[in-house]
Amino acid sequence: MIMWHSFHALYHVYSHALKHPVQTLLLFVSSLLLSGGVKAEQDSAYDDYQIKAVYIYRFASFVRWPQAPDHQIQYCAYGADNISQTLHQLILNDLTANKRLVFHYIDNLSQAAQCELVYISPSQFPIRHDIPKLSGVLTISSYPDFIDYGGMIELRTDKRRIRPIIALDIIKQANMAISSQLLRISIIKNSLTISQQRDLDLPTKEQPLIPRGRYAPLDQ
Numbered sequence: 267m268i269m270w271h272s273f274h275a276l277y278h279v280y281s282h283a284l285k286h287p288v289q290t291l292l293l294f295v296s297s298l299l300l301s302g303g304v305k306a307e308q309d310s311a312y313d314d315y316q317i318k319a320v321y322i323y324r325f326a327s328f329v330r331w332p333q334a335p336d337h338q339i340q341y342c343a344y345g346a347d348n349i350s351q352t353l354h355q356l357i358l359n360d361l362t363a364n365k366r367l368v369f370h371y372i373d374n375l376s377q378a379a380q381c382e383l384v385y386i387s388p389s390q391f392p393i394r395h396d397i398p399k400l401s402g403v404l405t406i407s408s409y410p411d412f413i414d415y416g417g418m419i420e421l422r423t424d425k426r427r428i429r430p431i432i433a434l435d436i437i438k439q440a441n442m443a444i445s446s447q448l449l450r451i452s453i454i455k456n457s458l459t460i461s462q463q464r465d466l467d468l469p470t471k472e473q474p475l476i477p478r479g480r481y482a483p484l485d486q
Contacts, residue, residue: 332441391409
């Protein structure tokens with residue numbers, strides 16, 4: 267397993283080789299979900315918000331969606347901050363995505379039905395509306411106790427290490443499954459355990475879907 271000191275060494279090698287800082291950031295922490303998390307150390311080359319943006323960017327690879335495997339993944343941000351701006355740059359600079367990844371800012375949470383991943387900025391709290399629970403829509407924030415508001419994944423900095431806090435019950439109800447690789451480095455905040463989750467399969471036809479319904483379209 268690649269440990270933190272290995273990532274630190276890789277950074278010094280590639281930071282001089284790559285001209286684009288966003289690409290360097292992505293390269294540096296592209297395997298962070300497999301490494302047991304990344305410390306947000308004071309002397310790190312990257313800030314806390316940059317590492318959190320990469321987490322959100324990489325979540326799409328660790329989620330099993332009810333949508334078709336080759337569906338276009340819409341990243342949405344409700345509220346502009348350093349995390350959402352960095353996430354936007356990561357998607358714009360990913361030349362391997364072949365336009366499969368798309369980024370939008372949304373004006374309200376009624377537009378979440380058009381998204382696969384919705385990042386909710388802490389600037390939007392206290393939130394005026396319920397966080398949507400829709401089939402195939404993953405909600406993420408770094409706001410403290412985001413799970414208690416009905417969110418699915420909170421990115422928390424704990425002892426200088428960024429840890430995802432995952433509400434498995436809500437994610438399962440929204441017809442999504444989380445890879446065991448992500449579960450191993452996460453904190454589970456509800457009744458399901460990792461052994462019970464077992465990298466859950468997609469829901470069967472007998473399991474009720476949470477309909478997305480009709481919502482306002484995203485701004486182009």
